[in-house]
Amino acid sequence: MQSPLAPARLAALILTLLTLAGCASNVSGPGAVRYYWQSLRGHVQLMQAAEPIDQWVARDDISPALRERLQLAQRARAFAVAELGLPDNASYRRYADLKRPAAVWNVVAAPPYELKLHTWCFPITGCIGYRGYFSEADAQAEAAQLAAQGLEVEVYGVPAYSTLGYMNWAGGDPLLNTFIVWPEGDFVRLLFHELAHQVVYAEGDTLFNESFATAVERIGIAQWLATQASEPARAAAATSEARRSAFRALTRATRARLSAIYEQKQAGAQSESPLLAMKAGAMEAFRADYAALRARWLAPHDGAPPLATTAQVAGYDRWVAKANNASFAAQAAYDELVPAFEALHAREGGDWPRFYDAVRQLARQPQAQRQEALRALLPAPH
Known part of the structure; x- marks a missing residue:
């Protein structure tokens, strides 16, 4: 020591x-x-x-x-x-x-x-x-x-x-x-x-x-x-990334649904009781969708082994069981602007020093300005 x-x-x-x-x-x-x-x-x-x-x-x-x-x-x-x-x-x-x-x-x-x-x-x-x-x-x-x-x-x-x-x-x-x-x-x-x-x-x-x-x-x-x-490491990583991507897509969709509900609160368009019911419905749908996703992960497919074991989905299980606004908001910080940074890396020709210089330039801007610049780089929704 x-x-x-x-x-x-x-x-x-x-x-x-x-x-x-x-x-x-x-x-x-x-x-x-x-x-x-x-x-x-x-x-x-x-x-x-x-x-x-x-x-x-x-x-x-x-x-x-x-x-x-x-x-x-x-x-x-x-x-x-x-x-x-x-x-x-x-x-x-x-x-x-x-x-x-x-x-x-x-x-x-x-x-x-x-x-x-x-x-x-x-x-x-x-x-x-x-x-x-x-x-x-x-x-x-x-x-x-x-x-x-x-x-x-x-x-x-x-x-x-x-x-x-x-x-x-x-x-x-x-x-x-x-x-x-x-x-x-x-x-x-x-x-x-x-x-x-x-x-x-x-x-x-x-x-x-x-x-x-x-x-x-x-x-x-x-x-x-x-x-x-x-x-074997590449295959394991590809399977892990497939699970991660599917879960990110599910949580992004739920965040969008919750955000739409909360905008009604901020606009004063709904009283609290209907909003609470809509929020509960969104969370219930999220957990039901996750249960279906989890079942697909754990089921063999066309003779191939499952995409996951129960041990590999345990972390997702815990996250979903406790999920609330804090969980979704924290997760958004880790993936919301990632496609914009990936687009910036591609724009700089995949050159890491040039990419870091471009990110440093963004970091020197006021927060609202740099986030606006990044959102302009986001790919158009499908």
Whole structure:
């Protein structure tokens, strides 16, 4: 295990984390102090648990599967730099086993008749639509307070998070046990996603930032699978992507239906009782459509094996069971503008440095202006 941070390094870490976690404009008092302390303590523990991958690979007390996966991570990290133009720095060159299923637990919330995330405001990240905790119990307590205010809430485990490159001086963001065992395609694409946050980050624009990183992961993983992966890995990734795409289409359709209902509320065209019934109907239809989709995934087809096992759909099952406005609004941030960024990448001839420069130019614009520019790039609906 890495030795404790020296006092000067620890002081710098505290300042960096407080800048990242923020002197929140909408959080103050003892609650803010407790939040900063858990952020600092949790991140220090995570950093101190990390060791260089080379040291892990050289150990004789790890499983062959973990050794293979760490070596895969090294190849993917080199590919990210050489082929995708992602940062060549300290991040994802160390590994930590946190002995828990998530790196942090995020809290998201939304009003009962809006697909708009509640936000927390911080100096560097700006106002973002989630709040992370290193303890699930703390996240649940925050969610309970928000629910008491009438908001719809969700708490979900996050396998990795980015410190936006600010922690590279201290060893960078490490690989974690929370996602190291994922299938190759999902594992590698997450590395690309998190590294993308270190390339461009627009303060206070979660939709922009997550859609950009998701576009990088999608384009990047396609390149990886085409040139680096084995045939079984490509087949598994294609099946996983087919499930992901079908589920995204279902949730997009439900978001559109809910948005149309909520627009009637904002226009004052309906009283709350009919709106509540329409909302319940939309959610019931969503769950029924998912049940049908799930059945197709699990059923053999023309002698071929099913597209999924019950274990592979368990995450979708949990998401659907808890789905509410907060869930749908959080998901929108990860896919709503992705086609626009993919179109921008194509417009720049697939040249990664040119693409990143174009994204940086957008990030320097006012939020409304850059989102308008991206929406102009969205393909026309079929």
